Amino acid sequence: MSRIGKKPVELPSGVEASVSGQTVTIKGPKGTREFRATDDVTLAVEDNAVTVTPRGKSKRARQQWGMSRTQVANLVTGVTQGFKKELEITGVGYRAQMQGNTLKLALGYSHDVNFEVPEGVTVTAPKQTEVVIEGIDQQLVGQVAANIREWRAPEPYKGKGIRYKGEYIFRKEGKKK
Template sequence: MSRIGKAPVKLPSGVDVKMSGREVTVKGPKGMLSWSVHPTVEVAIDDAVVTTRPADGNEAHWAMAGTTRALLNNMVVGVSSGFERKLSLVGVGYRAQAKGKVLNLALGYSHPIDFPVPDGIEIETPAPTEIVVRGIDKQQVGQVAAVIRGFRPPEPYKGKGVRYADEQVLRKEAKKK
C-alpha cells in the first residue's frame, strides 16, 4: 500500500494556497487553479506545507487522502513551473502548424484538420513534425495531447501517425506469402 497520502506538499516561493469551505485555490506565477476537496478528506495548510488526512480517521479513506494529496501537488507544480507534453508526427507529408488559437494538421487524409486550442493551453510547433502542448493543468494538457494523438494514432506496421515523443511503437511483421 502506498504511503503518498501521508507525505506533505511543500510550497515553493511565490505559490499561495487558500482554503474556503471545501474549495482549495492555488495561485502562482503561471496562474490560478481551484478544486473542490472530497468530504472525507481534511486539508491542513501551514506556513509552506499542505497536508492531507481522512476527516473521520477511517482507514478506508486514506486512499482518497492520497489522491487529494497527488492532485494538490500537481496543482502546485502547475502554477509554479507548468506541464508540457511533446508529440511527434511520423509519416510522409504529415505536418502541423500553429496559427493563433488553431492547430492545423495534415495527417494523410483528403482534408486538413483544424483543431481549436482550448483556453488555458498553449500549442507550439518548433518544427513541422513536432507539437508541444503546454499548460498549468496536468489533466487538461494530457487530454489535449491525447485528442491530437487520436486524430491519427501510430499504426503497428510502418509506425506512421501521431505519437508522444517518448512513446515506443511496437512494430509487427508484415504478412508473408
C-alpha cells in the same frame, strides 16, 4: 496508512495557498488553480505547507487521502513549472502548423484537420513534425494531447501516425509471400 498522503505538500517561494472549507486555492507565478476535495479528508495550511488528513478510518477516506494530496501537489507544480506534452508526427506528407488559435494537421486524409486549441493551453509547432502542448492544468494538457493523437494514432506496421515523444511502438512484421 497512505505513504503519499502522510507527506505535506511544500509550497515553494512565490506560491500562496488558502483553504476555505473543502476548497484549496493555489496562487503562483503562472496563474491560479483550485481543487475541491471530498468530505472524507481535511485540508489545512500550516508552516508553508498544505497537509491532507483523512476523516475517520473508512476505506473511502483512505482512498481520498492519497488522491487529494496528489491533486494538491499537481496544482503546486502547475502554477510553478507548468505541464508539457510533446508529440512527434511520423509519416510521408504528415505535418503540423499553427494558424492563429488553430492547429492545422495534414495527416493523409483528403482534407486538412483543423484542431481548435481550447482555453488554458498553448500549442506550438516548432517543427513541421513536432507539436508541443503546455499549460498549468495537467488534466487539460493530457486531454488535448490525447485528442490530437486520436486523429492518427501510430500504427504497428510502418509506425506512421502521431506519437508521444519517447513512446515505443511495438512493430509487427507484414504479410509474407
